[in-house]
Amino acid sequence: xxxxxxxxxxxxxxxxKSSSKLIFFKGFDIQTLSIMFDKYPRFYDxxxxxxxxxxxxxxxxQKKKIMSSILNIEDGTYSGLYEEFIFxxxxxxxxxxxxxxxxxxxxxxNFYPSQYVxxxxxxxxQYMNIINEEEVEDSESEIRDIANYISNVVEKENNxxxxxxxxxxxxxxxxxxxxxxxxxxxxxxxxxxxxxxxxFSSTNTLDLLDLKLxxxxxxxxxxxxxxxxxxxxxxxxxxLLNSLKxxxxxxxxxxxxxxxxxxxxxxxQVRQEFKQILKQYWNSESFRMLEFYENPDESxxxxxxxxxxxxxxIVQQVEEAQNSDNYSDIFVTAPTGAGKSLLY
Numbered sequence: 573x574x575x576x577x578x579x580x581x582x583x584x585x586x587x588x589k590s591s592s593k594l595i596f597f598k599g600f601d602i603q604t605l606s607i608m609f610d611k612y613p614r615f616y617d618x619x620x621x622x623x624x625x626x627x628x629x630x631x632x633x634q635k636k637k638i639m640s641s642i643l644n645i646e647d648g649t650y651s652g653l654y655e656e657f658i659f660x661x662x663x664x665x666x667x668x669x670x671x672x673x674x675x676x677x678x679x680x681x682n683f684y685p686s687q688y689v690x691x692x693x694x695x696x697x698q699y700m701n702i703i704n705e706e707e708v709e710d711s712e713s714e715i716r717d718i719a720n721y722i723s724n725v726v727e728k729e730n731n732x733x734x735x736x737x738x739x740x741x742x743x744x745x746x747x748x749x750x751x752x753x754x755x756x757x758x759x760x761x762x763x764x765x766x767x768x769x770x771x772f773s774s775t776n777t778l779d780l781l782d783l784k785l786x787x788x789x790x791x792x793x794x795x796x797x798x799x800x801x802x803x804x805x806x807x808x809x810x811x812l813l814n815s816l817k818x819x820x821x822x823x824x825x826x827x828x829x830x831x832x833x834x835x836x837x838x839x840x841q842v843r844q845e846f847k848q849i850l851k852q853y854w855n856s857e858s859f860r861m862l863e864f865y866e867n868p869d870e871s872x873x874x875x876x877x878x879x880x881x882x883x884x885x886i887v888q889q890v891e892e893a894q895n896s897d898n899y900s901d902i903f904v905t906a907p908t909g910a911g912k913s914l915l916y
Contacts (some may be wrong), residue, residue, distance in 0.1 A: 577750060577822070578604070581675060582611060584748050591647045592670025598654035598736065599677035599684035601788075602626075605653070608675075612651035616641035621653065631655060642667045654736060655721050661739035671746060677823055678749040681777035681815045682723075683786055686732040692718065696732055700725035717782040728782040733765035751757050753817040756824075763801070765830040777815040787823045797828040803900070843887075850880075854914065858882075873914050879911055886915075 585595060594615060597608050604624060607858050614621075616638050620630035631638075631653075638656060645668065653868055657664070657674070664672065677684060686693055695718050724735040740747070783800075788791050802812065820829060827884035842859065848858050866875045882904060892899035906912055 574604075579741070580752065581748060581750055585612075585649070585673060585675070588671060588746065589673035592645070592668075593621060593649040593673060594645070595651040595673045595675060596654045596657040597650065597651065597677075598657075599680055600687075601685065602687050603704060604677075605687075609651060612649050613648040614644055615652050620916055622689075623857065625687050625692070626653065626655065627689045628655065628692050628721055629717055630716060631659070632720075633668060635659060639663070639667070645670075645673070658721050658739050672743065672747045673748060674740060675748045676750065677750050678753075678814075679779065679788070679818050680733070680784060681811060681818075683733040683735050683778065683781055685781075686734055691885055693732055696722065696725050697733065699726070700727065700732075704896055709839050719781065724777060726781075728778070728785075731782060732784055733781050747905075750817045751821050753814060753821055756821050758813065758817055758820060758831065760802070760831045760833050762799040763834050777811050780815050780819065784819060787819075788828065792827070794826045795828065795910060798823075799829070799832065801832045801833065802833050839881060841884050845885060846880055846883055850914075860911060862906060864906075879914060 585593070595608075595612055597605055600608065602623060605621070605818065606623075616634075618629040618631065618638065620634065627793070642664065644659060647670075655674075660667070686696060688696065698711075699708075699715050699718050699722065702711060702715070708716060721737060722734045723737045726733050764768050781800070781802075787908055792798070800809045800816070816831060823829060846860075850859060859876050859878045861876045862882075864877055866873045886902055886904075889899045889902055904915065906915070
């Protein structure tokens with residue numbers, strides 16, 4: 573599968589008609605980068621790229637040599653690290669007149685497994701704990717060097733994932749995705765109750781990072797069944813759907829991947845004791861129905877939800893939070909006159 577995907581990317585690169593091409597690879601592991609660099613020689617063979625990983629601090633030390641190499645590139649196709657592109661981005665328009673191509677490993681979604689040497693990973697963990705730009709400015713110089721390339725760091729199951737600074741907005745570049753998801757069909761089935769075989773819960777792309785890395789590293793035996801549970805309310809989130817599609821494109825033939833959704837909203841469920849409280853303190857026999865936008869990011873379609881259903885949902889999730897980690901935060905907005913004091 574990996575060879576097939578890489579071959580497809582090579583075809584896309586080779587099909588670009590230009591006598592001078594400079595390709596930067598974003599979010600790839602060291603082994604794959606080595607394959608890429610065998611196919612397209614590096615424009616600068618800096619020793620900060622080794623089998624042990626990428627050393628951002630050493631890259632910083634060689635900035636002048638990198639700059640000089642860009643000036644001396646001849647016609648042909650050459651390649652480099654995305655980290656090199658970040659450093660060069662402010663000057664590359666005036667230094668290089670050929671086609672600039674960014675190949676993105678879209679198997680991961682803006683957060684990519686760290687491919688840095690151990691000493692860099694120590695700094696990344698320190699950087700992860702820094703909250704704002706002022707703290708970065710006040711930190712040691714090596715962390716500030718890291719921050720010149722990395723915008724964010726997260727850790728999942730002791731694995732570090734990084735998000736890069738985006739330097740493509742003001743530069744004319746051709747972007748190519750590693751994985752083509754246009755023909756990937758995704759089937760998501762409803763599940764009424766949580767079942768024991770559901771292994772992964774996903775409400776955003778970050779939740780899938782560790783699973784994707786385990787599959788990539790073959791830590792999960794092939795032909796295994798993998799069940800993913802998400803929520804109906806976020807099924808239309810483009811980022812999560814694309815993330816699931818890239819997962820299926822890469823692993824769908826080698827694993828039995830099933831995707832389920834459930835809704836944690838308590839439709840049609842209101843406890844009798846809540847109705848008794850309503851009668852006792854508000855002298856009302858039934859909760860009012862309220863109109864809400866079903867998916868305000870996508871349409872103005874409205875649905876009707878009772879005050880009681882909102883109360884029931886909030887209480888259910890509080891109870892879940894007391895007894896387990898399987899709960900959801902709830903954010904409710906309601907218009908004037910909807911009875912927010914009753915809901916609180």
